[in-house]
Amino acid sequence: MKFKPSPTHTVGVEWELQLLDSETLDLSDGILPLMEFFPDATFVKPELIQSCVELNSCIADNSNEAVAHLQLSLQRLLQRCEELEMNVCGGGTHPFCRRLALITPLPRYRRLEKTSGYLAHTQITFSTHVHIGMHSGDQAMLAMVRLIPALSAFIALSANSPFWRGHETGHAAYRHRILAAAPNYGLPSTFEDWQAFDNFLQAASRASMIRTFKDIHWDIRPHPDFGTLEIRVMDSALNLRAVHALVAFARCLAVRLAEASASEVAEVLPTGLPYWIEKQNCYRASLLGLDAEYIINERGTHRPLFDVVTELLDFCEAVAPRINESHGLQITRSLLAARPGYEAQVDAYRKAHSARSIVEMLQHSLVDAAEPNRVDKALAASPGA
DSSP states (O other): OOOOOOOTTOEEEEEEEEEEETTTOSBOOOHHHHHTTOTTOSSEEEOSBTTEEEEEOOOBSSHHHHHHHHHHHHHHHHHHHHHTTEEEEOOSSOSSOOSOOOBOOSHHHHHHHHHHGGGGGGOOOOEEEEEEEOSSHHHHHHHHHHHGGGHHHHHHHHOOBOEETTEEOSOSBTHHHHHTTSTTEESOOOOSSHHHHHHHHHHHHHTTSOSSGGGOEESEEEETTTTEEEEEEEEOOSSHHHHHHHHHHHHHHHHHHHHSOHHHHHHHSOOSOOHHHHHHHHHHHHHHGGGOEEEOSTTOOEEEHHHHHHHHHHHHTTTTTTTTOHHHHHHHHHHHHSOOHHHHHHHHHHHHTOHHHHHHHHHHHHHHHTOHHHHHHHHHTOTTO
């Protein structure tokens, strides 16, 4: 398979949001009537389950442009959802929905339903994906290898799914445990170059493991049709500001790691860790969020993940001004310093003793932050806007 090159380190965003019944605040299978308002399905799209809507940004030069474009789509989405008596919120899982999902009746999703059976109806999760432009498949493979040790940082920063089917799970990002039941999820193998990855695709296809590369749902993967490397490990952000923080961090880190020498990379991220350590680090981040301990070598030495994230942000400062991400990186630091989304959900539940109060909090977080004047002022303050 050929990798279609794109301008290096451009950025695109896919943001999955929950569709809610405006009265009960349970999930609403409303994607089909909603999509009648968006027939071109360019920036507002259906997903596997009918209670999910996906907002796509344009191909942007920086996080400021991507968020500004998402803002416009979000405003249109909120208006149309109101007409259909639906609400919208972020978060990686719905706190109390107990029923199985309805699958969106599109050919690819019908095929997934047929091959996955019951499992497809349990994948009621919502995520944020960030695409980073790559000029070649080989560049994408190198970037993937260098970014894998940082995936736990993205998991912890975005963790927003502590509840599942009415239960407090004890996990900061329980979404990962739900997805772990399905094939082709989780940490990828690493590949020396694009040819090695293409060989894998051909073998996986012959083995009937996949039909297309889109059947690979790894935490990070190349997207040959878009010419990007896609970071897929993040829970659905609660609002545009959180999206901005995650996108800026992803773009800055991708650029910094691409330009750094191997010794510079080794100063902030362990390299060559065995698979079991990488997997354990991601699990710890999904369990404890920013309070997790990050394993740094095969002897089992570990240090606070919060400190690792802080050092990665410091590492990114060298490139942020040049790529118009200084403002975005400031927002990332604010997200790191603020109370994590998973803690806010748990606090809302314990104060009100009601799972409904969690959804109300999620809904208000999205809608309040989507007010045009708030986002516009933030973007106007950015030199890259």
